[in-house]
Amino acid sequence: MPIRQFQAQRMHAPRDFQMISPDPICVEIGAGKGKHALLFSGQNPEKKLVAIERTREKCLAMHKQHVLEGQANLQPIHADAMPWIVHALNPAQVQQFFILYPNPEPHNPAQRWLNMPFFEFLLSRLQVGGTITLASNIAEYIAEAEQKLIEVWKLPFVKEVIAETSARTHFEIKYLQRGELCQQLIITKPEGYRTRFDDFMPLQGQSAAQQIALTAAPEKAE
Template sequence: MPIRQFQAQHMHAPRDFIMIDSAPICVEIGAGKGKHALLFTREHPESKLIAIERTREKFVAMQKQHQLEGQTNLQTVHADALPWIVHALAPQQVQQFFILYPNPEPHNPAQRWLNMPFFEFLLSRLQVGGQITLASNIPEYIAEAEQQLQEIWKLPYVKEVIASDSARTHFEIKYLERGELCQQLLIQKPENYTTRFDDFQALAGVNIPKSDSAQSDA
């Protein structure tokens, strides 16, 4: 399906927005109660992870567990991911994005991540060689995402079946215990890949996207 251009310039900063520094980071979108975020930061003390959650109840649960565990390389954010990412992240700042078991939007396919115009902006924040991990228990969701990667975004990826003993999120545990097929796409940003937002920074004044389409010159 065709993808219209994302209107980043119309995104207002979230309430109580606090700017972050421009150091390389990892970002989890829709972090829920923080199970993966806490696990990742324990296992990768050299990496900083920002975990974003929109739902207040889940965010509070993640925040409380973070206070108990105390990882200094984890920052929790209560916000809608789209405006936060537009205002907080610099071009090519992110080493990894994690989108684990997102809402499949059964009644609104245009809101699935790889169908959204925003996905192009997300790619502009990813470092060359950086990775997006997209996991789902819905085969049709993964199949559609693969098609979009091939036809629209022109990005290399690897598809993996998630091991039955994996336990990164509460959803993942539940789905695997029910015997469901859980899969993930490991999406990589190659060299010479360009987007219309490569020079866009929301807090730097007026920005003009520099080309007409997302493309790879590789």
């Protein structure tokens, strides 16, 4: 069954939303206390990383460490990633997305990233050849994501086992110390891949009149 269409035009801007520049960027979703964001931005000074975390205390911890380390190419954002992405990002602006150890949502599988209609919107923001790194310690989460990539999203990916010595995030360290198997999917957007949001400009970049027109005439769901 095709996934229903994400209602992007209904997303309200996050509180205190500020537009970002339209340059190519990397985006981490659910960055926690920012361990990976700080490492990645330090190791890749030529890349700009936006690290989004919706839990205030965790985002504050990331912000504090960022002030100490001072990476000029890192921007921590306290927000829900979905409305922030809809309001901030241009089509094909993103070089890499990172979703590392997302909440497994055991009681609400529809809320897992690849099960949500929002995932189509996320794909529209990714540039051709861009990647999404999805890591988890839950084998079933990875297996379900693989199935969705094949049957629904029709995207190429590789599956990797994460080395026991890896220490990119606080959750990764915890799971590997417990001896759990951690895996990741590296998903690539191929040339010619189309989504229903490829022409959807960020909501904050549109005039009020355009937004009203969009709300009045949403695209038909398939």
